[in-house]
Amino acid sequence: MPSEPEQQLRAGGGRAPDVFTPGGWVPMREYGEAEEVDFAIVGTGAGGGTLACRLAEAGFSVVAFDAGAYWRPLEDFASDETEQQKLYWTDRRIVDGSHPLKMGSNNSGKSVGGSTVHFAMVSLRFRPEHFKARSKLGYGVDWPVDWREMWRYYDEVEDALKIAGPVSYPWGPKRGRYPYRAHPMNAAANYLAKGADALGIDWTETPLATLSAPRGKAHPCVYRGFCVTGCSTNAKQSVLVTWLPRALKAGAEIRDLAMVGRIETKNGRATGVHYLRAGAWRFQKAKNVIVAGYAIETPRLLLMSANSEFPDGLANSSGLLGRNLMVQLNQAAWGQVADEVRSYKGPPSLAISEHWNYEDRGKDYFGGWSYMSQGPLPITWAKSLAGGRGLWGQALIDEMARNNHSVGLKMVGEVLPYEHNRVTLSDETDQYGLPVPRITFSLGENEQAMIAHATDFMDRSLEAAGAAERWKEMDDTCHLGGTARMGDDPATSVVDPDCRSWDIPNLWVCDGSVFPTVGGVNPSLTIQALACRLADRVKALC
Amino acid sequence: MADRFPDYHVLAKRDTASWNAQTGAVVDARLAKDPPEGVLSDRQRQTLARVIDRIVPQPEHRPPVNTLALVMGKIAANGSDGFRHHQLPETRRAWERGLDAVDAEACVRHGSGFAFLSDDQADAVLCAVEKGEVEAPEWQDLPAGLFWSWRLIPDIVSAYYAHPSAWSAMGFGGPASPRGYVRLQANRRDPWEAAERDDQAPSPAEARNHHAE
Numbered sequence: 001m002p003s004e005p006e007q008q009l010r011a012g013g014g015r016a017p018d019v020f021t022p023g024g025w026v027p028m029r030e031y032g033e034a035e036e037v038d039f040a041i042v043g044t045g046a047g048g049g050t051l052a053c054r055l056a057e058a059g060f061s062v063v064a065f066d067a068g069a070y071w072r073p074l075e076d077f078a079s080d081e082t083e084q085q086k087l088y089w090t091d092r093r094i095v096d097g098s099h100p101l102k103m104g105s106n107n108s109g110k111s112v113g114g115s116t117v118h119f120a121m122v123s124l125r126f127r128p129e130h131f132k133a134r135s136k137l138g139y140g141v142d143w144p145v146d147w148r149e150m151w152r153y154y155d156e157v158e159d160a161l162k163i164a165g166p167v168s169y170p171w172g173p174k175r176g177r178y179p180y181r182a183h184p185m186n187a188a189a190n191y192l193a194k195g196a197d198a199l200g201i202d203w204t205e206t207p208l209a210t211l212s213a214p215r216g217k218a219h220p221c222v223y224r225g226f227c228v229t230g231c232s233t234n235a236k237q238s239v240l241v242t243w244l245p246r247a248l249k250a251g252a253e254i255r256d257l258a259m260v261g262r263i264e265t266k267n268g269r270a271t272g273v274h275y276l277r278a279g280a281w282r283f284q285k286a287k288n289v290i291v292a293g294y295a296i297e298t299p300r301l302l303l304m305s306a307n308s309e310f311p312d313g314l315a316n317s318s319g320l321l322g323r324n325l326m327v328q329l330n331q332a333a334w335g336q337v338a339d340e341v342r343s344y345k346g347p348p349s350l351a352i353s354e355h356w357n358y359e360d361r362g363k364d365y366f367g368g369w370s371y372m373s374q375g376p377l378p379i380t381w382a383k384s385l386a387g388g389r390g391l392w393g394q395a396l397i398d399e400m401a402r403n404n405h406s407v408g409l410k411m412v413g414e415v416l417p418y419e420h421n422r423v424t425l426s427d428e429t430d431q432y433g434l435p436v437p438r439i440t441f442s443l444g445e446n447e448q449a450m451i452a453h454a455t456d457f458m459d460r461s462l463e464a465a466g467a468a469e470r471w472k473e474m475d476d477t478c479h480l481g482g483t484a485r486m487g488d489d490p491a492t493s494v495v496d497p498d499c500r501s502w503d504i505p506n507l508w509v510c511d512g513s514v515f516p517t518v519g520g521v522n523p524s525l526t527i528q529a530l531a532c533r534l535a536d537r538v539k540a541l542c
Numbered sequence: 543m544a545d546r547f548p549d550y551h552v553l554a555k556r557d558t559a560s561w562n563a564q565t566g567a568v569v570d571a572r573l574a575k576d577p578p579e580g581v582l583s584d585r586q587r588q589t590l591a592r593v594i595d596r597i598v599p600q601p602e603h604r605p606p607v608n609t610l611a612l613v614m615g616k617i618a619a620n621g622s623d624g625f626r627h628h629q630l631p632e633t634r635r636a637w638e639r640g641l642d643a644v645d646a647e648a649c650v651r652h653g654s655g656f657a658f659l660s661d662d663q664a665d666a667v668l669c670a671v672e673k674g675e676v677e678a679p680e681w682q683d684l685p686a687g688l689f690w691s692w693r694l695i696p697d698i699v700s701a702y703y704a705h706p707s708a709w710s711a712m713g714f715g716g717p718a719s720p721r722g723y724v725r726l727q728a729n730r731r732d733p734w735e736a737a738e739r740d741d742q743a744p745s746p747a748e749a750r751n752h753h754a755e
Contacts, residue, residue, distance in 0.1 A: 078565040079717035082572070082704045090624035092632075104624030187728035222722030225715075232562060232719040339728040340738060344715055346726050378703040378714055386695045390672070392597045393665065396699070400712045401546050404738065439625070 003086060005069035005076055009278060011112075011256045016248055019241050020217040020234060022075040029251045033284050037061040038542070040273050040286035042260045042301060045114015046527040047511035048292030049239035049247070050157075054535030056250035060542075063253045063284055065275055068110035070256035071117065071240065077232035081379045084229035087111050087118040092430050093296070097421065098442040099477075101327060106228070106478040108294060112256050113240025115294070116524060118230050121209040121237070122349055122412075123163050124521035125154050127172055127357050127368060130414075133517045139366035139446075140416055140517040144488045144497035145533070151175070153529035158207075160528075161237040162215055165207030171358045180212045183221065188343035188373040189351030191407045195461030201355040206372060208347055209237040209524075223346040225375055239528075261434050263289050263305040263314060263507070270314075270507045276432055288542065290508040292531075295325060295480035298513045299423045300437045302484070315484065315501035315509070321494050322423040322483050325441060326518045329413030330476040331451050332374065332384075333458035334406060335467025342404045348375035349410075356454070357520040365449035367414030368520035371458055374408040381406075388473035407467055409458040410476075413450050414520045415443070417482050479523050481515035498537045499530065510534050545603060545711065550736040550751040552706045552716035559721035560734060569717070572704060575611040581618040581634070586641040588657035590614070593644065593694070596664050598702040601711040612701035627692050629685050637697075640689045643680035644671060650678045713738055 010017050011028060018024030031037050038060040041048045052064040069086075071077065078084065089108035095101050109115030128147035133140040151173070158165075158179060165178030182205035185193070189205070196203035210221045210231070221235035234241050244254065258277040263270055270289040275282055291298045299322035303313040313321055349372035357368035376384060378400070385391045385399055421442060425435040443451075455472045462470055486509075487493025490502035499514050501507040510531050512523050519526075555561060556569075582590065587610075594609045601607070620634040630636050647670060648656035652663050659667065670676050671694075674687030702708050709716045713736035715723070725732050737743075737750035 076564065077719075078562070078568045079560075079719045080565055080568050080704075082700070083564075083568040088624055090622050092622050093625050094628050095625045096628035100625075100627055102623075102625055108624065184726055186726035190728065222718075222720065223724075223726060224718035224722030226718065232564075233722075340731070341728055342713075342715070342731075342735065345723040378709060378712065379700045382699045382703045383696055386699045387691060392668075392672075392695065392699075394599055396597075397599055397601070397711070400703070400708075404713050404736075438628075 003076070005071055006086065009257055010070040011254050016254055017070050017072050019072055019245065022072060024072070026245070026248055028248050028253060030253050031061060031063055033282060036285040036287055037063050039288045039290055040284050041065065041290045041292055042273060043114060043292035043294065043297070043511065044112050044244065044254060045109060045239055045292065045294065045511065046116050046524045047531050048290065049113060049243045050528045050531035051290060051292065051510050051535055052252045052254070053243040053247035053250065054532055055538060056247050056252035058535060058539050062247070063255065064247070065255050065258040065260050065273065066112045067259040068112055068256065070112040070254070073230060073232050073234055077230045079224065079226045079232065081229055081377050084118070087230050092428065092436045094426050094428070094436060094438045095441070096438065097440040101439055101441045101477060103439065106330070107327065107480050108296065111240065112254060113238050113244060116238040117240050118228055119524055120228050120348055122372065122522040123158065123161065123207045123209045123525040124354070124370070125151065125172065126519045126521060126526055130368065130517065130519040137360065137366065141487065143516050144486055149533065150529055153532045154525060156532050157525055157528040161209045161242055162211060163207050163209055164212035166204045170202035170204050171354045178207055183208060183212050183347065183350055185350045186343065186346040186375070187339060187341040188375055188407055191337065191341070191465045191467070192351040192353065192373040192409060192461070195465035196353050198464035199461055201353055203351055203353045206349050206352040210347055211235045211237065221347065225344045225346055225348070226377065227347050229377070259432050260301060261304060261432060263301065265307060265309055265314065265504065268309060268504060270504055288506045288508065290510050292511045294511050295483045295513040296423055296437055296439060298509060298511055299483040300425065303425050304434060310503070315494050315503050315507060317503045318491055318494060320419070320485060320492070323419045324417035324482040324485055325421040325423055325439070326415045326417055326480070326482040326515070327441065327477040328415060328479040328518055329369065329411055329447060329451055329454070330478040331455050332408050332410040332473040332476065333455055333462055333470060334408040334473060335462040335470035336402060336405050337407055337467050338405070340404050341407055343375035343406065344377060346375065349373055354521070356457070363453065365446045365453065367416065367446065367450060369411045369413035369450060369454050370520050371409045371411045371454065374410050384473055388475065389471055407462065409461060411454045411458065412478065412520060412522055413454055414518055416446050417517060418444060423483055479512070479518065481512040481518040481523060484509045484513035485516050486514040487516060498541065499534050508534065544739065546739050547710060547713040547736040547747065548739060548751065549748040550710055550713065552709045552714070555716060555734060558734065561717045562719045565717040565719065569706065572612070573608070575608055575615060577611045577614045578618045581614055582638065582641070585645065585655070586638060589641045589645045589655070592657045592664060593668070594698055596661070596668055597695070597698045601707050604707040604711060607702050607705040607707050609698060609701045612704065613697055616697055616701070627688055629688055630692060636684070636689060636693050639680070639684050640693060643678055643684055643686070646678035646680040647671065647676050
């Protein structure tokens with residue numbers, strides 16, 4: 001049964017939910033549909049929500065649309081894996097290719113605030129060389145941005161989210177202090193540290209977007225461990241509780257339960273968006289349209305918007321829209337220890353090693369990866385044991401009963417861009433009457449070589465830390481990128497270095513789809529940094 | 543195997559600071575669920591019940607898990623997980639065809655419906671489905687291995703481990719909001735966490751678990 005916020009509009013009538021107060025409201029400015037607003041933004045996650053804030057604060061008129069509900073976490077979120085699936089994008093999607101992707105939980109969200117409402121809060125910077133993978137490291141493609149510029153925006157985002165991180169970060173160029181102190185490590189994190197020490201590599205506390213000290217109306221993290229099902233105490237610094245309250249204060253309008261189905265164009269320019277809300281298709285006029293739906297919904301919307309001016313979809317003169325879909329490798333190594341670890345306590349990834357993002361020697365593949373300690377909840381863990389290890393029957397029940405002694409390490413690994421990995425439109429339609437996306441994905445030899453190296457290394461780390469009965473979980477992916485790549489050349493990219501469509505000058509993309517490569521770190525911090533950068537570019541250009 | 547967490551009951555924390563009102567409401571509703579009517583034939587339902595029985599045996603000495611009701615609820619809703627393997631039909635159709643095929647496989651191998659097989663026979667049929675080494679013609683349009691790994695296993699396992707009895711049996715702290723945890727170090731336990739059976743410990747786990755509230 002859909003809950004009330006999934007059925008009843010909450011934003012409107014001059015007000016939006018106050019995410020810090022059960023039943024509370026804050027004022028919201030509203031714009032008429034015939035009023036040509038400066039920016040219509042599709043999506044309110046790491047890209048769109050951040051941008052809505054920054055553009056509204058710059059004085060632009062902004063309406064941001066999201067297909068998901070406008071939650072008040074304190075009153076709407078349960079400590080329950082099943083119930084909280086309401087935060088995932090579970091609309092129909094067809095998956096194929098030789099490694100069909102499992103969608104929903106760890107690669108998409110359907111909420112105001114996007115997938116940051118249920119992300120694991122891991123907030124990492126790209127290695128500088130990863131922005132120039134082709135020219136510096138000989139693989140993939142270069143980003144059309146300079147790492148020093150990105151690092152200035154990383155500073156801004158880390159401060160906006162009050163990232164809790166270590167005093168000094170072991171890898172890469174010197175960076176400033178994190179705004180809040182690091183969280184204490186749980187037993188699972190200490191096992192990562194013990195293994196890394198034994199193997200002679202660096203590790204650190206993971207920089208996390210959850211509070212280690214009070215902030216405004218939000219309390220510090222209480223280590224309840226249900227982070228990836230949504231934070232019910234508001235310690236998590238999601239877009240929902242950080243950028244969006246600022247956006248509203250600055251005069252942005254947010255429309256919840258609003259599914260954008262088509263972007264209108266006239267004479268080669270975007271004129272506004274058609275969206276379904278409260279049972280009716282409506283049209284919002286806009287001077288600029290920014291698509292921020294992440295790597296499946298962004299190309300889907302641009303493909304669905306094909307018209308006589310742009311028969312192959314908007315922003316698709318390169319033919320690359322929807323192509324170069326990337327995920328990140330999410331394989332793991334697990335083992336058993338005598339200690340009671342109880343990894344369900346605290347954020348799931350309190351310790352990290354980025355060693356293999358910064359070390360290029362000793363690899364028979366391109367790209368980097370990091371790995372983190374783990375704390376799976378029961379259903380997730382049961383699916384790992386049943387799916388990854390083939391346990392069922394009493395063997396599964398008995399192994400589950402030993403969960404408090406399990407430790408694991410999980411990678412976030414770089415997948416290379418391949419044109420054959422892509423998003424297209426199928427012949428089926430969804431509950432909105434829109435074409436269901438088809439997601440085609442296959443791993444290549446480079447990915448297989450990285451998986452072999454990473455799972456072996458993580459297994460050795462567990463062994464060195466004293467774990468027995470070790471096994472490798474070989475089939476998992478996370479995060480998305482690449483389907484509306486940014487670049488310097490209109491023939492080989494979808495958007496320009498300012499994230500503006502090469503083909504339509506007032507159409508922009510602002511989410512993980514613009515990533516030319518994905519690196520070996522979780523993408524949310526980089527998406528938010530790109531959004532801040534785009535806001536500053538817009539100020540200069542518009 | 544003996545219960546590792548004797549007398550530990552997640553539900554004993556139902557009215558403490560570990561459970562907010564939302565959590566109480568969704569778990570109460572789950573525990574009250576019965577199998578819905580109007581979905582699956584009697585025969586399919588019998589087959590499903592027996593499959594569940596073999597995949598996730600009930601915990602001993604604890605209230606039973608209503609896995610059948612929860613899985614049937616998902617089938618009735620024809621729910622989407624956000625992705626569908628291109629070789630499989632949608633949820634409800636996949637389950638209907640898959641259960642017919644499991645039943646047919648039992649008949650081919652053992653001359654009897656799946657619900658009436660011995661434990662060993664039933665497990666042998668399930669092993670064949672898992673490996674995709676099946677003989678019944680019902681599998682022609684439904685790849686057995688994919689039905690197993692993309693539908694049967696995730697749906698059944700997810701239903702079972704959504705239940706407090708399953709949480710208690712694995713010593714999981716259960717719902718935790720607004721109260722979370724204080725002691726994060728190895729071998730440290732908050733008073734509201736499960737104590738594990740340990741024959742060397744000065745006081746038995748049963749006694750320590752009586753402080754679980």
